[in-house]
Each structure stands twice: as C-alpha cells, then as structure tokens.
Amino acid sequence: MTVRKELLNNIRIVDPYVPGEQPRQKVVKLNTNENPYPPAPEVKAVFDELKEDEFRLYPDPTSGKLIKALADQLKVGEDQIFVGVGSDDVLSLCFLTFFNSEKPILFPDITYSFYQVWANLYRIPYVCPKLDGKFRIVKEDYYKVNGGIIFPNPNAPTAIYEEVDFIEDILRHNRDNIVIIDEAYVDFAGKSAISLIDRYDNLIVTQTFSKSRSMAGMRIGYAVSNPELIRCLNDVKYSFNSYTMSCAAISCGAAALENTEYFKTNISKIVQTRENVKEQLRDLGFECTDSKANFLFVTHPRYDALKLFEELKEAGIYVRHWNDPKIKDYLRITIGTDEEMKIFLDFLKKKIGA
C-alpha cells in the first residue's frame, strides 16, 4: 500500500539523521566514544535488586533519587538539576526552551553535529564561527550579537579543552544571552564550568552518564544551572512526557555516583591509555590534537583518512570518519582498553610503520 499524496501534504518532512553504526558482531569498537570499562559494581547490584513492583508502577516523575544523588555529588541544590534521556534529550529541550530569539545562535563550524539538526528542526537561526588553524575556538567570535551560544568543552570531534577562564570570558561578554557548555567529556579533561554557576545566571552546563560513567546503554544526561532556568526546562519537559526516566535509569544512575574511587580509577586508566596511544601515533607520523577527551582526533600526512578508515573496518576495527570537507582528512578514535588499542596500533604499524 502506498500512501496517497493528499495525505502527505500536512506531514512534517525532515532530513533523516542517520545515527552512527552500532555493529552487534564482535569488533574492536572505537567509533562512538563509549567507555571500555563497565560501570561501578554498585550499578549492577542495584539493578539486580530492582523489584518487580517497580516495573509495573510509573517511575517517580521528578526522578528524585537521581536528582538528590547528583546534587550531593556536584554540591548544588536539587532545584539546580534537570535530568533527561541522555544529554541529547537534555540539549534538545534546551534548544527548544532557551533559543527563542530572532538573532542567530552561535556554535563552532566544527562541533557536535546534532546542534545543526536541532536548530533546523526548531527553525532557530544560527551562525557557525570558524575554528582557527589549530582547531581552537576563537572566543572573540562569540562576543558579537547573538541569540544564544552552545559548544562542547572539550569540543568534539577536535577533543580540545579550554580552561574555565576562557568560558568565563565568553559568559562576561554575553550577560543577556544563554550560554550552554556541553561537558560530555569534561571528566577526562579538567575543571567543570559548574564552578561558575553561582556567578553567571546565563550559564547552563550539561553532562552525561554515557562516557565517564560507562552507562551509554541506560540513557542518562543532565543540566546544571540556577533554579529559575531549571524550572523553565522542567515546564517544557512536562508538556511532552512526564515520565521519561525509567525506574532502571533512576536507580542505576543514583548508584553510579556512589563509588568515587572506582570512577577516578576508571578515568585515570583511560587518560593514561590516551596519552600512550597519542605518543605511539605521533611516532608513526600521525598529527594529533592535544586531546583531553576519551578519543583522539588524528591525521596522517601520507595516508588517506577515508582509505585508512575502510581498511581498519575491514580488519574489524571501527573508528569514525566524516565526509565533511573541513575534517575529511581526520579520523576520530575512541580510547578503548590497552588490549584494544594494541590491536589498533599493531594494525597501523604493519600498514604504516613498515
């Protein structure tokens, strides 16, 4: 049965966004910036103890247990946190809630690709200042008239982190605009801009459980700001769907925050692997940005990135490549375990080192 033209007239037609590949067969999976280590043991323990009654009942619409655990962890009020189904859900709601100006919002020309998708979906005008020759954000570009600002720190896929005073300079020049700092990777990098929340009422910081907390599968993200902006987000969220966070996400998310020791060890293992791999790639002639994330952004002067991407894939090693002309010579490589990175490096050594 084909749907008739008459019926299609009033349907919203959008450019389909196709998510990255999620191979289910056994591969060395270095393509979607997941954490190679399992979540804290507390998570599985809490998960296994979830009562059947919690399945049949609606979850707490305020996600109270998770909000409380985050507030304790981040040393902010419970009314300063908003949780959602991954940071994509949180960021998408932020676009809808906070970017309602006629003036264009600003985000870098090389950055997380979903910003453009949301801006188009919600018909928000936008301008994308260029990164400099070293893939750095030029802060002065964000001092001009705008309807809001968003960028990740560290930026993706460049992996470059800017210090908190850089963020503060942008906040100071944008007192009447909302500035969203997307800190998906900040735990691998340095200080969070959450430290500025009390001084800048225009700041929203988002973070996620998908990277440093090893919980991409459970879909948990959150925003931190002042109570007034968080209330605006909640009001919009409750008009879509009161119960977005499942019983499992709420309980496991709270449990994931309990074990700081495990968290720190996990992070430092990944950072150490990252620095080792960076060095070995440089020895092989690769150029890497100064990555502070759980991935590397690399190019080789003598090897075609797309070709290398395909050869790696054929060998069962998945990394990420974009056809965007600005970054088509680069690959993004997620930091896996030392064993996974050895397989990756051995392949490159055979190919390039020879």
Next chain:
Amino acid sequence: MTVRKELLNNIRIVDPYVPGEQPRQKVVKLNTNENPYPPAPEVKAVFDELKEDEFRLYPDPTSGKLIKALADQLKVGEDQIFVGVGSDDVLSLCFLTFFNSEKPILFPDITYSFYQVWANLYRIPYVCPKLDGKFRIVKEDYYKVNGGIIFPNPNAPTAIYEEVDFIEDILRHNRDNIVIIDEAYVDFAGKSAISLIDRYDNLIVTQTFSKSRSMAGMRIGYAVSNPELIRCLNDVKYSFNSYTMSCAAISCGAAALENTEYFKTNISKIVQTRENVKEQLRDLGFECTDSKANFLFVTHPRYDALKLFEELKEAGIYVRHWNDPKIKDYLRITIGTDEEMKIFLDFLKKKIGA
C-alpha cells in the same frame, strides 16, 4: 541569585503540566491506571541477565529486538512499527509529525488531557466535539473538515470502547486526514483497529506496555501504521535523539511479549475484578459507565465526588478526581487486585451503605 529580566526575554515559557501524584508510601494505589500484577516472569529473568557490557555501550538505535518481537506478535512488518519512551513520547511525536495543517485537529472534549497540552505546545489549532449525554463519542462530529483526528479507544477517563466498525466509519470519512487511535487500554476491551491498517493508509494505532503488560516503570510505547508513515515518524525522532530506548527497555520489552498465556490470564483477572467491582458499586447506588478499560468512571447521586476523593485519600486509598466542571462529579478508579478492591469497597460500604 535571581535571573535578570533581560535573559528571560527569549525563553519559551509554557504552562507547566503537573503530573498525577505518585505517592511513595504504602497506599492502596488506584489513581494512575497501573496493572496490579507484575510483568511476565520472562521480563525479570531477561533483566537480571543483562550484561554489564550492555550498560556501557549505546543501545541499538533501531531497537531491533523489540521491533521484531512486536512485529511477530502483531503480525505486521517490522517497518510498520515505531517504538518510543512510553506512548506519551510516541503520541507527542505523532502530533509534531502528522498534525501540520492549518485546519483544526479534532479530539473529544472529555479525553486524555495531554492532547490539549501537545496541541498548545506545537501551536496546532484544535476543536473538541462534545461527547453525548452518555459520554459517548458522536462519530458524525468527526466527518467535518479537519487537520487530523485523535481519540483513545477505550476513551479516557470515560472507559467507553467503540467497536472497530465505528473506527472504520470515521476512517472512511477522512481519507485525506490522519486518524490516530490511542489504544492504551484496548487489551482490556476488545478488537484492535490494527486490523484496519492494511486497508486505510490514513490510520495510526498506538499502544503501550504500561497497562496490560505491567511495565509502566520501563517506559515503552509504540505506533503501528504503514511503512511510509512509520518512516516519517522515525525521521522526526532521529532529529531529536537517536538513542531513546535504553538497553533495559529493549530487552525487557521483547521478553514481555513471549508469554501469551501469562498475559491473557493477567488481563482476564483484571476484567473479572472490574465486572465484580462494577456490580458492587452499582449496589451502593453508584452510576458507572460501561467500562471496558482497567479503570472505572463513577458518580454517586448523593455523594460529592471531591469530598469522597479526599476521604478516600485520608484513608490511604488513592483514586483520581478532576476539577474540570464537565466531570467534577466523577471519580476514576483503577482496577487493583481483589484484595485492594475489597479495602476500597469496604470503605465505601461503611461510608455509604450504612
């Protein structure tokens, strides 16, 4: 810190929707139409076996395992199903995707309250035909010019179910409009309109795991239609958030469909309890609609509904009441276990029967 007026100018301000009460203390909870019985044992088994690796990896963005299980169950193609975070997520996306006409959409004046919230949020014009004196939908009201139609069957909170030929009449008079039948409660009622999908390209049917499948806590809903309309929904969904369904929701949802025997027994227990309670309420002088859902919609000629609602609450028995003048004399009572209903009825007998 108070957010300055300058900053609030460009923020989307919406009327906050406040979800129903979710008491965490021990009460007789007959207020949000949950299933009193746990999900099929297969669900907990699959849940307990989820590997830690599934926590750390992004879930399958296509929710393939769940889609396949649903397609097998419903005897439709896998490309005819869309899954989301509860039917609220699915319905909200349907409004955004399919209701883009300048003409008003139609839904009953007494129905699921979220329809009006979404219409307002997306600025969709709407008209609400009145139910008749017996709370029935008048199908001829849906034959006039419109930009789309939605209603639940059984309707909520009236609990009245219309047969499939009633739905078909509306479909036939609306060949160029999308008609969405929200079948959250259909498993307690009768035949699903899914049987009409192959003959009407304008039909979308939504269902949920929150009621008959005892899984409100896991947030799973779905839409069934022809492949072309399902593709439109997916395109819009992927522009928000590729990974909405957690690893737990995908696996548990698929497992919940395995045990048809358990499902049928569960439903028939609830239906039997419903019919018993209906009779006993009538003996106490209550008027009940001919409920085919997992809840009753009742009024008493001599007792004020709001007062009764409050007295029940004081006694630890939660039911639902609305201040809407059209239904302020009514209470909605979820069907619980026989034990829970006995507590409820004993309270009423003492109050009213005396």
